[in-house]
Amino acid sequence: MIEAKGLSKRFQDKKRGEIRAVDHVSFVAKPGQIYGLLGANGAGKTTTLRMLATILEPSDGTAVVYGHDVIDDPEKVRASVGFLSTATALYPRLTAQELVEYFGRLNGMDEAALKQRVDYIFERLDMNEFRDRRCDKLSTGMKQKTSIARTLVHDPPVMIFDEPTLGLDIMTARSIIHFIRECRDRGKTVIFSTHVMSEVEKLCDVIGIIQSGKLLTEGTLAELRNRYGEQDLEEIFVKVVSPLYVDAEAR
């Protein structure tokens, strides 16, 4: 379960002054569901997810992740979360196994449990072939698998994906989509951000549309279709964000 309560983030910019990257965003993501944050670049998706993963601290509001408050208990939050984005790279001079083990240890796993878990994950993700290969010698697909193994090593109940398919080829992207679905089927709470409509249509149980740091609307795909009288998600998205876009252009 993820519960965002008036989550806000303000940055100071030398030229533009105060920027509200995220502005009082509230929503609930439930276990066994995929919550999709849909928004254009710079809409505030990444900042929202980084606050949920406690990589950034909210300026206002808070969120409760798997029963832990992101402000009061950030370390417990992180221990309950698997965070994956295209920005989360791997350590080039560690082997795939060493990397996964490193994150397992940081999650407080003891050596016996860790070994068992690593063996299981490497078997399941079909990673044994490049187990002892250094991360800088891995192909994109292998890297992606290693990243997935990294997020799964401590078997977190909550998964946060920040544009996980950005810049990946079709096959690798498909395997990520498959993985996200599997997380939901295992009862995990999943939140993921994207600007690709087709991914949202395929995956998400609940969709939230975000623009200029504000969560503008939220609901299942069917609910959104009803509310905006459009079948195509792209049309719905344009209808929702247009007023704000016009505002932004005018400014």
Added chain:
Amino acid sequence: MSLRNIGIVYRKELTEALRDRRTVVASVVIPLFLFPLLSVGFGTLIASIVSKTEESSPKVMVAGGQDSPGLLAALKATPKIEVVPATPNWKDLVLEKEIPIVVEIPSGFDKSITDQKKLEVFIYKYSGELKSETAANKLNDSLRAYRENVVKSRVVAQKLPVEVLDPFQITQKNIAPPEKSGAALFFGGFIAYIVVFLCFNGGMHPAIDLTAGEKERGTMETILSSPVSRSHLVIGKFLLVLTTALATAALSVISMGISFALVHALQAKTIQAGKEGIEMHIGLGAALSVFIMAIPLAVLFSSVMLMVASFAKTYKEAQTYLVPLIFIVIIPAIAAMAPIDLNARLALVPILNVSLLCKELVIGLYHWKYIAIIFTSTCAYAAVALFLAVKMFQRESVLFRS
């Protein structure tokens, strides 16, 4: 949990560092090979040039003196010079370094000696030129001996005892043991300088790689999403930077000790041959003391470098900040090579204090009062720097600077 996490971060960073060519070169290869190259290689090269110049017989051009066969014969009898007659362009030859020196004998020299008239003999040299200076010294000695003989024969002619010329003798005696005086004093400063420089240099690459490098490679966000707290993360990283800085310092002291011992062994032959060698050797106790004093300094360096490097967005940006810092660090270390003595005030100046102390430690001088002040003050500076580095690393605006 906390100490465990610091240990986990440290071990992982160590694994990566040992697989990183740049770290290995800067903290292992350079300190191990720099000293043998500098001291043995460079030292023997200089020594061989000097001795070759001294062994060789430089040409000495003699202008005039055709009417003074006595002096000419004496000059020709001088060992290890070759007397050649002067050509009209002798001045140019000296300037073009074709001929090291020219000696000008005034006309009627021999006769003036017999008549007891005062004369002047000129030696024209190229000042600062090794060959010219060596030849000038040889010639000077030869002329002086000739003059003394003239005086002696005059005294004898006056039926006076020769001792009349030499009522007393002056002898300077060094009571400081050879390993604690002269060149050793200079070497102490040199050792401090090298240790300070290499200590800083050894930690620099890891400090950048572990902060700005992580940001650049995108691993920063990965590690920040793990449960490890930022303070534990930065302390783990700090310990790795400290390890490389200290390893560099330790290896350089060890390799220095070995090189000096080698030079010493090589020089033993020349010393036996009755020549003066430069005393350079560093005892185990001195090496250990220097290393212990380098520890708080290494903490200070590592913290400052981590702090500066974590602010940078890329490896290159961090380098632009840290490379000029090398100069700030080595200037006090170079200043310590000057003949300055430690006092309570200088003992508070970071880097300079440790460098001056190292100079004393190397010659076996232990001023416990200063050692205490220097160790405490450097520890205090180091603690402040480490605290600031940890604070810096916890700032979002620094970690996600755009």
